[in-house]
Amino acid sequence: MSQPGYSDKVMDHFMNPRNVGVIEDPDGYGKVGNPTCGDVMEMFIRVKDDRIEEIKFRTFGCGAAIATSSMTTEMALGKTVEEGLKITRDEVGRELGGLPPNKMHCSNLAADALHMALEDYLNKAAVRKG
Amino acid sequence: MRRIYMDHAATTPLAPEVLEAMIPYFSERYGNPSSLHSFGREAREAVDDARTEVAALLNAEPSEIYFTSGGTESDNLALRGIARKNKKKGRHIITSSIEHPAVLEVCKALAGEGFEVTYLPVTREGLVEVGAVEEAVREDTILISVMHANNEIGTIQPLEEIGRLAGEKEIYFHTDGVQTAGKIPVDVRSLGVDAFSLSGHKLYGPKGAGALYIRKGVRIESIQQGGGHERGMRSGTENVPGIVGLGRAAMLAEEKMEEESERMRSLRDRMSGWVLKEIEDSWLNGHPVKRLPSNLNFGFRYIEGESLLLYLDAKGVAASTGSACSSKKLAASHVLSAIGLEPVESHGSLRITLGMENTEEDVDYACRAISESVARLREMSALRPG
Numbered sequence: 001m002s003q004p005g006y007s008d009k010v011m012d013h014f015m016n017p018r019n020v021g022v023i024e025d026p027d028g029y030g031k032v033g034n035p036t037c038g039d040v041m042e043m044f045i046r047v048k049d050d051r052i053e054e055i056k057f058r059t060f061g062c063g064a065a066i067a068t069s070s071m072t073t074e075m076a077l078g079k080t081v082e083e084g085l086k087i088t089r090d091e092v093g094r095e096l097g098g099l100p101p102n103k104m105h106c107s108n109l110a111a112d113a114l115h116m117a118l119e120d121y122l123n124k125a126a127v128r129k130g
Numbered sequence: 131m132r133r134i135y136m137d138h139a140a141t142t143p144l145a146p147e148v149l150e151a152m153i154p155y156f157s158e159r160y161g162n163p164s165s166l167h168s169f170g171r172e173a174r175e176a177v178d179d180a181r182t183e184v185a186a187l188l189n190a191e192p193s194e195i196y197f198t199s200g201g202t203e204s205d206n207l208a209l210r211g212i213a214r215k216n217k218k219k220g221r222h223i224i225t226s227s228i229e230h231p232a233v234l235e236v237c238k239a240l241a242g243e244g245f246e247v248t249y250l251p252v253t254r255e256g257l258v259e260v261g262a263v264e265e266a267v268r269e270d271t272i273l274i275s276v277m278h279a280n281n282e283i284g285t286i287q288p289l290e291e292i293g294r295l296a297g298e299k300e301i302y303f304h305t306d307g308v309q310t311a312g313k314i315p316v317d318v319r320s321l322g323v324d325a326f327s328l329s330g331h332k333l334y335g336p337k338g339a340g341a342l343y344i345r346k347g348v349r350i351e352s353i354q355q356g357g358g359h360e361r362g363m364r365s366g367t368e369n370v371p372g373i374v375g376l377g378r379a380a381m382l383a384e385e386k387m388e389e390e391s392e393r394m395r396s397l398r399d400r401m402s403g404w405v406l407k408e409i410e411d412s413w414l415n416g417h418p419v420k421r422l423p424s425n426l427n428f429g430f431r432y433i434e435g436e437s438l439l440l441y442l443d444a445k446g447v448a449a450s451t452g453s454a455c456s457s458k459k460l461a462a463s464h465v466l467s468a469i470g471l472e473p474v475e476s477h478g479s480l481r482i483t484l485g486m487e488n489t490e491e492d493v494d495y496a497c498r499a500i501s502e503s504v505a506r507l508r509e510m511s512a513l514r515p516g
């Protein structure tokens with residue numbers, strides 16, 4: 001029915017996803033999507049000295065959804081919060097060597113989930129500062 | 131790597147005997163069945179023999195069998211041919227909401243030609259209710275088309291009852307039997323059908339060869355004009371090797387049906403027994419009993435079908451899913467939606483369709499592969515509780 005046509009890199013991230021899991025009491029958390037009409041992704045981050053020190057994800061979705069989540073965590077790990085916020089959907093797709101056209105929306109979700117986690121971190125940090 | 135094919139509803143391998151029967155018709159017996167010379171005559175005889183073999187599989191007369199290029203064409207011919215020929219009598223068609231696109235899309239096209247189509251709902255198990263058919267019948271209903279067994283969930287429809295009703299009301303009754311021909315007994319007389327579609331590549335025959343049974347006396351017109359082959363019903367020089375292969379496949383299927391369907395049923399039940407017991411939050415879509423002997427359609431909560439399919443593929447197990455992640459959203463197949471599954475239930479569907487080459491060992495290997503793949507995907511699923 002669906003014709004994936006995934007690149008080797010997509011298949012690698014899908015079959016061997018990096019950074020799967022959860023972080024207890026994360027510094028930032030983001031969740032996007034809804035199961036009725038599509039993929040659901042969660043991102044958890046731990047930040048130290050303004051850098052993304054640890055990042056984990058959980059995803060419900062197709063191969064592209066899992067691969068883009070994994071790729072996004074790999075790209076974000078070690079980056080500053082500001083750099084993380086600059087990771088775009090297109091970059092994730094490019095890093096993966098492209099996605100089939102009908103799967104581009106999956107990369108959107110992964111970048112959105114990351115941004116949401118980072119914003120959550122920034123909001124919490126702002127609250128802490130008072 | 132070990133590779134196990136469990137997607138026989140999509141297509142089947144060619145039986146070795148079928149291939150053997152076909153080969154001479156690609157080489158030394160290349161005549162055109164319409165030719166009067168000896169080359170033509172031997173091709174004509176082969177086509178006639180195949181017609182007899184296909185007729186025997188359906189308990190039809192050879193003269194009621196028309197060769198086509200497959201299931202899709204047979205459905206097109208039956209629906210368009212009957213509808214157009216009988217439009218003076220009426221313009222209403224009844225079908226089900228779980229038909230193959232080869233029927234649904236034709237109905238859509240016929241709606242564009244001024245026909246009106248009623249799409250019947252189905253039960254949770256995928257059954258068309260005879261009462262619903264009866265209620266849908268109108269003065270101007272000319273055709274009912276309900277598939278024999280569904281290609282996704284394997285539910286077998288109560289054709290006898292629908293056939294009886296259609297007969298009483300003098301409405302033509304077509305069935306898409308692509309998934310049943312050669313797999314379960316088919317008797318077009320007792321089913322009460324006026325037209326029956328079948329396809330070679332679903333019964334260990336060749337792709338691109340199929341047939342339509344049309345009961346003698348049914349008013350139907352051809353949809354493809356030309357030299358008047360197949361008694362004017364389907365013009366175009368016959369696909370002789372394909373037809374020979376289809377005939378041989380029909381013959382083999384009939385010979386092996388009892389034994390093979392029993393074997394399929396036992397493999398099927400072995401698999402569903404194991405999976406449903408060992409994997410939490412799993413269930414079977416379709417009907418528990420009125421079901422093709424070779425069909426399983428599992429639901430697994432918290433995971434998505436395409437991912438599961440690809441994980442299984444990496445372990446060498448070939449299956450299929452009713453989940454499609456398309457341009458904007460994850461969409462369930464029209465069949466899974468029609469049986470009333472919630473979107474989250476339909477995303478994690480896995481169709482296993484067993485076949486001739488599958489063994490108990492294959493089934494046990496596939497069970498383990500499914501269990502491991504489901505577990506891995508659940509570990510990374512954002513829907514998993516906790």
Ligand SMILES: Cc1ncc(COP(=O)(O)O)c(C=O)c1O
Nearest residue numbers: 200201202230232281306308329
């Ligand atoms: C129920 C049903 N009808 C029709 C078809 C189409 O048959 P074919 O591939 O021979 O055109 C299929 C095959 O996918 C089928 O499963």
